[in-house]
Amino acid sequence: MKNKQQVPFRQYLISIICVAFLAGGSCYIYFDYQYKKQLADSPTQNEDLKKIDALYNEIINNYVGKVDEKKLVDGALKGMTEALDDPYSSYLNEPEADELDQSLAGSFEGIGATMTMTDDLPTVAQAPIEGSPAAKAGMKTNDTILKVDDEETQGKTLTQVVSKIRGKKGTEVRLTIARGEETFELKLIRDTIPIETVKGELDKTDPSVGSIKITSFGENTFKELQKTIKTLRKDGATSFVIDLRQNPGGLLDQVEQMASMFLKDGKPIIQFEDKNGNTSEEVASTQLDNGFKVTEPTVVLVDEGSASASEIFAAALKESGDKTIIGTKTFGKGTVQTVKNLNGKSEIKLTVLKWLTPNGEWIHEKGLEPTIKVDYPDYAYLSPISRDKTLKQGDSSPVVKNVNALLKALDYEVDGQSSEFSEQTKLAVESVQKNSELPITGEIDNETATLIEIAIAQKIKDNDAFYEAGIKELKKENK
Secondary structure (H helix, E strand, C coil), X not given: CCCCCCCCHHHEECCCCCCCCCCCCXXXXXXXXXXXXXXHCCHHHHHHHHHHHHHHHHHHHHCCCCCCHHHHHHHHHHHHHHCCCXXXXXXXXXXXXXXXXXXXXXXXXXCCCEEEEECCEEEEEECCCCCCXXXXXXXXXXXXXXXXXXXXXXXXXXXXXXXXXXXXXCCEEEEEXXXXXXXXXXXXXXXXXXXXXEEEXXXXXXXXXXXXXXXXXXXXXXXXXXXXXXXXHHCCCCEEEEECCCCCCEEHHHHHHHHHXXXXXXXXXXXXXXXXXXXXXXXXXXXXXXXXXXXXXXXXXXXXXXXXXXXXXXXXXXXXXXXXXXXXXXXXXXXXEEEEECCCCCEEEEEEXXXXXXXXXXXXXXXXXXXXXXXXXXXXXXXXXXXXXXXXXXXXXXXXXXXXHHHHHCCCCXXXXXXXXXXXXXXXXXXXXXXXXXXXXXXXXXHHHXXXXXXXXXXXXXXXXXXXXXXXXXXXXXX
């Protein structure tokens, strides 16, 4: 039997977007009046918490050095949520809380990557926001940040690392990154992270298809999607491709409203399960979508960077709307966080629920399987070119091997398996430089490396098997 819960959905986050504060821990809720009152009825818990109070007083009264009381409390609070071993629960001090609010409500300046701590090192937790400096540089999920501007991150807190990475638009930050057995350096120019989350256009070869890219689920994404669909319909679209690739998620209320648009009223969107095993569900309704429905044939594109809210949307349309999901298995984040303002300007972000698909499946750490499997070409998984030094003929290294593989993918006559910067490599680099009107040196500096990476990105875009499969599927449905 399902116990319907009154859940304040607007306060829930499915994931944190573009903010690198996933691993900080806290529990200011300990100082909340109502929680204190609850603890009064729980002697065992109260006794345990007295230890914290006793330790705090011991340090304040007897420690021989100078004590920063706020820092002491912050450290204790962070420690509590870190002990949960949950990368999505964290204590956010004032600057961290401000950045979280900005990431969901408006634009902010940075590189557009979400990070967590893994083995005491900052690691990219989810796909960078499309169009952000991190995405343009080719950063990927599970990339480990070893250095920021030549300063090692080992031994630093996540907040310290992030404060070094963040900065004003137009300024440069250098990151040394480990990916598998490779280590390379990236130079990123900080920028304003875009707040527009939905982009739509008619397909260039078939104007009856509306192509819609959703980059995240922010405060206005439902309204943006509704407006985009209205515009595309007016322009002649009679079917839609919804692209959620590399979308790291966002606000729960937005994805519920958006999924409801594509489902008949009463169809389940999502189920929730609390710590006691009680379950509830949210169903499509006029209250969610304001009566705005999308009944045209629709397919959804996903990949391993599609996380949380993206997975909710895709699962709802797949299981309750019988829509085709195309791509690779998704990221696999099946928990819901709530953000609570604490005393002062800090916040706690705490995992409070599991979310399940309409059929009751928990995809956490497993991902959602697509209806039709499509993957990127092998060259899409190559690493960005390291920027730690200029590469030239005679060099031999894994970095050069990566360069040769990239050049081979661009149809230059090089040995894509070779670690040697050969004469053929030099000739290919000279061709790249000549075509872009750069000084022809045959060496790979930052500008040349950027050009090669842009060319690879364009080739991936021009050979988009995901999108082609989506168009093919729509044609079947329209017959």
